[in-house]
Amino acid sequence: MTRTIRLGDDGWSIQILDQSALPREERLLRLASLDDAAAAIRDMKLRGAPLIGVAGAYGLALALRADPSDAGLERARSVLLATRPTAVNLRWAIDDVTAHVAHLPPKERSPAAYARAGAMADDDVAICRRIGEHGLPILRDLAVTARRSPLQVMTHCNAGWLAAIEHGTALAPVYAAHAAGLALHVWVAETRPRNQGHLTAWELGRAGVPHTLVTDSAAGHLFSRGQVDVVIVGTDRTTRGGDVVNKVGTYLKALAARAHGIPFYVAAPGPSIDWTLLRGADVTIEERDPAEVGAPPGTPVSNPAFDVTPADLVTGLITERGVARASVDGLAALYPEKA
Amino acid sequence: MTRTIRLGDDGWSIQILDQSALPREERLLRLASLDDAAAAIRDMKLRGAPLIGVAGAYGLALALRADPSDAGLERARSVLLATRPTAVNLRWAIDDVTAHVAHLPPKERSPAAYARAGAMADDDVAICRRIGEHGLPILRDLAVTARRSPLQVMTHCNAGWLAAIEHGTALAPVYAAHAAGLALHVWVAETRPRNQGHLTAWELGRAGVPHTLVTDSAAGHLFSRGQVDVVIVGTDRTTRGGDVVNKVGTYLKALAARAHGIPFYVAAPGPSIDWTLLRGADVTIEERDPAEVGAPPGTPVSNPAFDVTPADLVTGLITERGVARASVDGLAALYPEKA
Numbered sequence: 001m002t003r004t005i006r007l008g009d010d011g012w013s014i015q016i017l018d019q020s021a022l023p024r025e026e027r028l029l030r031l032a033s034l035d036d037a038a039a040a041i042r043d044m045k046l047r048g049a050p051l052i053g054v055a056g057a058y059g060l061a062l063a064l065r066a067d068p069s070d071a072g073l074e075r076a077r078s079v080l081l082a083t084r085p086t087a088v089n090l091r092w093a094i095d096d097v098t099a100h101v102a103h104l105p106p107k108e109r110s111p112a113a114y115a116r117a118g119a120m121a122d123d124d125v126a127i128c129r130r131i132g133e134h135g136l137p138i139l140r141d142l143a144v145t146a147r148r149s150p151l152q153v154m155t156h157c158n159a160g161w162l163a164a165i166e167h168g169t170a171l172a173p174v175y176a177a178h179a180a181g182l183a184l185h186v187w188v189a190e191t192r193p194r195n196q197g198h199l200t201a202w203e204l205g206r207a208g209v210p211h212t213l214v215t216d217s218a219a220g221h222l223f224s225r226g227q228v229d230v231v232i233v234g235t236d237r238t239t240r241g242g243d244v245v246n247k248v249g250t251y252l253k254a255l256a257a258r259a260h261g262i263p264f265y266v267a268a269p270g271p272s273i274d275w276t277l278l279r280g281a282d283v284t285i286e287e288r289d290p291a292e293v294g295a296p297p298g299t300p301v302s303n304p305a306f307d308v309t310p311a312d313l314v315t316g317l318i319t320e321r322g323v324a325r326a327s328v329d330g331l332a333a334l335y336p337e338k339a
Numbered sequence: 340m341t342r343t344i345r346l347g348d349d350g351w352s353i354q355i356l357d358q359s360a361l362p363r364e365e366r367l368l369r370l371a372s373l374d375d376a377a378a379a380i381r382d383m384k385l386r387g388a389p390l391i392g393v394a395g396a397y398g399l400a401l402a403l404r405a406d407p408s409d410a411g412l413e414r415a416r417s418v419l420l421a422t423r424p425t426a427v428n429l430r431w432a433i434d435d436v437t438a439h440v441a442h443l444p445p446k447e448r449s450p451a452a453y454a455r456a457g458a459m460a461d462d463d464v465a466i467c468r469r470i471g472e473h474g475l476p477i478l479r480d481l482a483v484t485a486r487r488s489p490l491q492v493m494t495h496c497n498a499g500w501l502a503a504i505e506h507g508t509a510l511a512p513v514y515a516a517h518a519a520g521l522a523l524h525v526w527v528a529e530t531r532p533r534n535q536g537h538l539t540a541w542e543l544g545r546a547g548v549p550h551t552l553v554t555d556s557a558a559g560h561l562f563s564r565g566q567v568d569v570v571i572v573g574t575d576r577t578t579r580g581g582d583v584v585n586k587v588g589t590y591l592k593a594l595a596a597r598a599h600g601i602p603f604y605v606a607a608p609g610p611s612i613d614w615t616l617l618r619g620a621d622v623t624i625e626e627r628d629p630a631e632v633g634a635p636p637g638t639p640v641s642n643p644a645f646d647v648t649p650a651d652l653v654t655g656l657i658t659e660r661g662v663a664r665a666s667v668d669g670l671a672a673l674y675p676e677k678a
Contacts, residue, residue, distance in 0.1 A: 023635045023638075024635065190531070190632065190634070191556075192529070192531060192554040192555065192556060193554050198634060198635055198638065201634065201635075201638045201639075202635070202638075205637075205638070210639075211639060212639045212640065212641045213632065213634050213638050213639065213640045213641075214632075214640070214641050214642070214643075215531040215532050215555070215587065215588075215632060215642070216531065216554070216555050216556045216588075217530075217531060217555045217586075217587045217588025217591060217646075218587055218588075218641065218642075218643055218646075219591060220587070220588065220589075220590035220591040220594065220646050221587055221590065221624060221643045221645075221646035221647075222643075224590060224620070224646065224647060224649075225624075247556075248554065248556045248557055248559070248560055249554075249555075249556025249557075249559065250559075251559035251560065251563060251595075252556060252558060252559040252591045252594070252595060255559065255591070255594045255595055255598050256590075256591060256594055259594050281563070285560060285564075293529065293552065293553075293554060295529070295537060295540065295552050296362045296363065296537055296540075296541070298544075299362075299537070299540045299541075299544075299552050300540075300549075300550060300551045300552065301551065301552045301553070302551045302552075302553050302557065303553070303554070303557075304553075304557055304560045304561075306560075307556075307557075307559050307560035307563065308560075308563060310563075
């Protein structure tokens with residue numbers, strides 16, 4: 001399976017890779033109903049913003065296949081939106097499909113929803129592929145200037161294939177470089193408390209890219225011993241000023257990269273740019289369940305899920321349109337229609 | 340029990356707090372023989388450089404009580420040294436006791452070893468108490484200048500009572516300030532992969548000091564949201580130039596403190612200063628068992644145990660003789676006899 005989600009061979013059911021079984025087991029799941037899709041999203045059998053959005057869109061298509069009425073559409077929307085209430089992409093995808101099908105006669109709704117979900121998946125694949133293409137020359141040039149083989153790349157969390165449909169974001173340049181024959185080694189931070197680094201290590205291993213998992217704290221040591229040539233991470237949200245909201249721990253890596261003169265790149269798909277927001281400091285950071293941290297019972301715990309890396313620590317934003325400076329002007333130059 | 344190790348009420352056995360049962364259970368252990376002492380050290384029922392040293396010294400006293408011959412002394416030395424081959428304090432303590440007893444007639448050896456071990460413990464307690472006294476005014480002044488109550492302190496790993504005999508090093512100023520009525524709150528980093536932060540949280544809770552455990556990665560977020568007024572950590576080894584070797588993850592906190600203009604202090608007992616070494620960059624960092632990280636089977640893992648924080652990121656070294664600048668001159672001024 002080369003995509004994390006795809007249409008089944010029967011032409012209507014949906015096949016996904018069950019990420020809750022990874023990295024222990026590579027298990028495929030068949031989604032044949034609204035409830036199957038909702039359960040898969042809710043139980044985190046798939047994760048990553050674009051993937052959740054596409055899964056929601058296919059969930060709507062499955063629902064409309066069974067009940068294409070206005071009431072059926074409304075019920076499907078509320079079931080899907082309730083699965084991950086804070087997932088922005090999920091709401092966006094469901095609203096987008098709804099806008100494409102609500103005006104149609106009931107019997108045309110499900111096919112239109114399938115088409116829209118498929119187009120969304122294709123769009124994401126194209127965006128990720130282009131991020132890989134724009135990132136590849138950066139890695140190739142660094143391998144020359146750093147005079148190192150393999151080139152030492154550091155990443156955080158999972159911004160790979162598993163968080164998208166294909167290629168991934170931060171890992172797209174890595175996969176592109178690997179495919180082009182550039183020798184690489186990736187330092188994978190385990191990414192407490194949910195250990196998404198384990199997924200990244202699994203992905204890289206499956207693709208044959210040499211890698212080593214380290215604790216999040218080990219980054220400082222690796223930088224100070226000259227073991228890192230470049231950092232590439234993903235982003236959950238980038239402001240129009242270039243501040244990067246990403247998995248907690250990203251900011252410390254950016255500070256260390258700056259202190260050691262190492263480039264720090266962020267793979268930022270256009271849809272992840274929040275044009276309504278200038279400053280990352282204004283973003284409310286989600287505080288997640290303290291139980292995730294696994295502290296002894298009774299221990300007071302705080303569990304912020306993200307942090308903000310200010311634009312001035314970001315060497316460049318690798319988008320599907322090219323590499324932008326992390327600034328209002330840098331992003332506006334690539335996305336003039338948004339700025 | 341106010342000390343992590345002490346002479347039993349029978350006047351000869353040794354009582355320790357079993358740290359391998361913490362924070363689940365507060366269990367005391369009685370050591371009545373060389374083998375008891377060796378097992379306690381080897382199985383990490385006690386940890387922390389000074390504590391291991393004192394335990395080794397008492398182990399020698401117990402051994403000499405059973406067999407005070409030259410052969411008995413030699414055997415006890417090798418059994419104890421084999422428990423934690425890389426623990427510098429253990430070797431130092433055993434050599435020190437040996438030097439005090441080897442020239443004595445056999446029947447005087449065990450009492451002399453007990454006396455020496457007790458003196459070592461008292462010395463450590465006095466050093467830690469004085470670190471607390473020298474650190475207290477720093478915290479008091481910061482509470483005024485930061486205009487914050489409670490004062491927000493961040494620490495890493497466990498450099499508390501449990502790593503010493505009493506008071507601790509990094510936590511000594513915290514305990515002194517708490518006793519003096521200064522309102523404090525401590526951010527405790529979990530300290531992967533061995534989670535010594537759980538021990539720190541347990542200690543602070545037992546002492547009634549408000550605290551919150553966070554992942555190691557959360558430090559960046561806390562700094563960027565203005566939630567930290569001062570960092571205090573311990574040190575495994577400080578060079579005569581003021582570079583600080585401490586638990587991996589310390590360096591990233593020092594970088595973040597510098598970026599945000601927050602003072603970064605290191606509690607550095609005189610015996611932890613390595614007068615033979617100028618640069619921390621020359622220290623070989625111990626690579627520990629990858630299994631500690633708990634990655635899925637087959638994942639390549641690197642597990643460096645320490646990192647080096649360069650002197651220029653250290654606001655001050657809190658020693659038992661006062662607060663030193665982290666530099667050759669700063670340390671030489673406090674320890675002229677060593678410099």
